Amino acid sequence: MGEIRVGTCSWTDKALVSSGWYPKGQRDAEGRLRHYAAQFPVAEVDSTYYGLPSTRNSSLWADRTPEGFRFDVKAFSLLTGHPTRPEALPADLRSALARRRTGIDPGLLDEVWNRFSSALEPLRAAGRLGTLVFQFPPRLGPGRPAVEFLRRCRERARGWPVAVEFRHPGWWREEHADTTSALLAELDTAAVAVDMVQTLPTSVPPVARVTTPELALVRLHGRNSAWGTGTKEEKFRHAYTPEELSEWVPRVRTMAEQAREVHVLFNNCCGDAAVRAAQSMRHLLGSRRVVPCD
Structure with a gap:
């Protein structure tokens, strides 16, 4: 049985910081991470989607967490094909992005990847x-151009652990699921298995496949029907009920039978x-199947 690690997609989210969850005396950057890491054994870094990480932050994250803690790091938006403002790049790269007319220069992507990955080396080390x-x-969506794009992304990240979350539902619909897994x-x-509201045309099915023996990943986005039209806060605002969480318990346990680690x-x-x-969720899974939080 693999280790099951349960955590959240950010420990610095403004709504969490202002909620009072962090105790007095532990509300600065160092205190927040140390407190979070005492409660959970894994966290996602989402700031790296909006801007390139720094070597200094990677070193601090490593220093402020106990041995065995895990960070799952979101890839920078330009690397995944999302719209990216030139201002999100280092100053010396902005003109290359601003003057493009069609597509993204592969040389720019290579340079962005090199800086992104180099900054994360302390975390990996x-x-x-x-x-x-x-x-x-x-x-x-599924198709040859997308597959070629995925292959290029994976080649660029050769030697690094990678997980993929599709936001187009077609990848995990019944007719494509086996091909996607393969x-x-x-x-x-x-x-990446996804939990989200299932009443929208864009709803990604809650398919839980294990495609590497090292890791399986579940990201639970809430079940708010404002997913397609609301603000970011509305889109992700949801309080999971025990019944909703229980749907994932057998799925997660099955994933743990096939992977060394499962991150939820x-x-x-x-x-x-x-x-x-x-x-x-940690309580529902049972302490015997979850990495202890020391």
Whole structure:
């Protein structure tokens, strides 16, 4: 049975920080991370989607967490094909992005990847890196161009652990699920299982596949029907019920029979809803199957 690690998709989310979950005396950057890491054995870094990480922050994250802690790090938006403002890049790279007319220069992507990965080396060297999470945009649907794009992304990240979250539902619909699993297994890439509202045309099915023996990943975004139209806060605002969480318990346990680690991360940002859901999920799974939080 593999280790099951339960945590949240951010420990710095504004709604969490303002909720009062962090105790007095532990509300600065160092105190927050140390407190979080005393409660949970895994966290997602989402700031790296919006801007490139720094070597200094990677070193601090490693220093402020206990041995065995894991960080799953989201890939920078430009690397996953999302719209990216030039201002999100280092100053010396902005003009290359601003003057493009069609597509993205592969040389720019290579340079961005080199800076992104180099900044994360302290995290990897310390044994704190869980995986890189490549979350692809909804417009990336199944088909040859998308497969070629995935292959290029994986080649660029050769030697690094990678997990893929598709936001186009077609990848995990019944007619494509086996092909998607086979592709990710071929690329030595972990599949990300998604929990979200299931009443929208864009709803990604809650398919839980294990495509690498090292890691399986679940990201729970909440079940708010404002997913397609609301603000970010509305989109992810949801308080999971025990019944909703229980749906994932057998899935997660089955995943743990096939992978050395399973990361279960909550992205329902509304006050302390994510940490409360993570605590409830850990209880439902049972302490024997979850990495202790020392």
